Amino acid sequence: MSEYPSILLENAVNQMASLPGVGRKTALRHVLHLLRCSEQEVDQFSEAFTRLRKEVHYCRRCHNITDQDLCPICQSPRRDQRTICVVENIQDVLSIENTGQYNGLYHVLGGVISPMDSIGPKDIEIDSLVARLSAEEIEEVILALPTTMEGDTTNFYIYRRIQNAELANPPRVSQIARGVAVGNELEYTDEITLGRSIVNRVEFKS
């Protein structure tokens, strides 16, 4: 006899537990929650994912998610078309958008170079980035990748690729500032971050 009183329940728990970081107890709790919802609500729940998967794809230009040809950011006439911010994934686009501090375009790599995970430059959207730099008039590329070994490797690789592309008007390449987080005590900041924030100090503006 199965652990669960119904094979349908077991199957639903298995599917829910396939989500990242969801254990079997949490999955069961989610599934029992759905059982208490109306049939119509569960239909809407399920349809949201099948419809998303069928109708959504990646933006032809920046590889953000969209249900049209170009994503809303690439389509917007109000965005600065001469700046590209390179990010690892779609969550990072949302995080930067939430700051309200950036008005340019994006390029979503879909990962970072990681030999440990067998992810090489060809597995992420670097060729398409270099192609954009030839096709569009870009003045600045902002590298906004995670401050990890893999992020640093990817930063450096992209920088070299842009140099070697021999563009007529090569863009400036910058990276987001790394330093002590706003609100953090120096005392509790790790040494590498604190050291870098001293080396890369900027002029004081009041």
Added chain:
Amino acid sequence: MSEYPSILLENAVNQMASLPGVGRKTALRHVLHLLRCSEQEVDQFSEAFTRLRKEVHYCRRCHNITDQDLCPICQSPRRDQRTICVVENIQDVLSIENTGQYNGLYHVLGGVISPMDSIGPKDIEIDSLVARLSAEEIEEVILALPTTMEGDTTNFYIYRRIQNAELANPPRVSQIARGVAVGNELEYTDEITLGRSIVNRVEFKS
């Protein structure tokens, strides 16, 4: 413009975030995981829940979940038909089954009496429990409700209802031993403690 680059993505995140304890960031992570799965996999994911909701219902006898008329436990000829273990919900049935220490039947209340949440005795399966005691030959009722104020209230209410039912052969009423820490849910108790608390159950005293 919406926070998300696609209304379909926003809808999927909203649906995922409707699950208990799932925040919007976790919901987004789950949804992006589904986007990386094949269309067939997402169809299977969604169908598991719609099918469960359509085809599953409560066992006519014990109110456990089943896709048949009686749940596998009520149907089993190997279970002791003269003992009923009263639990709050289906997770508790699974938890007690996992201990391997119990071989009787269950009665799933679907909640406990909680005036704060407007849950009275009529809102949970107490009448059907008393009806079972008249109809079936039950020798013992084990109360395995959470060791909370609401659980204690429900224990006491059920005990009084059984006394007042004036049954020809009234069952013994016991409760699981207080090895379970006060305030803890059965679902999250380790199997040894929970198993021992069933073996060491004591007679219910008001």
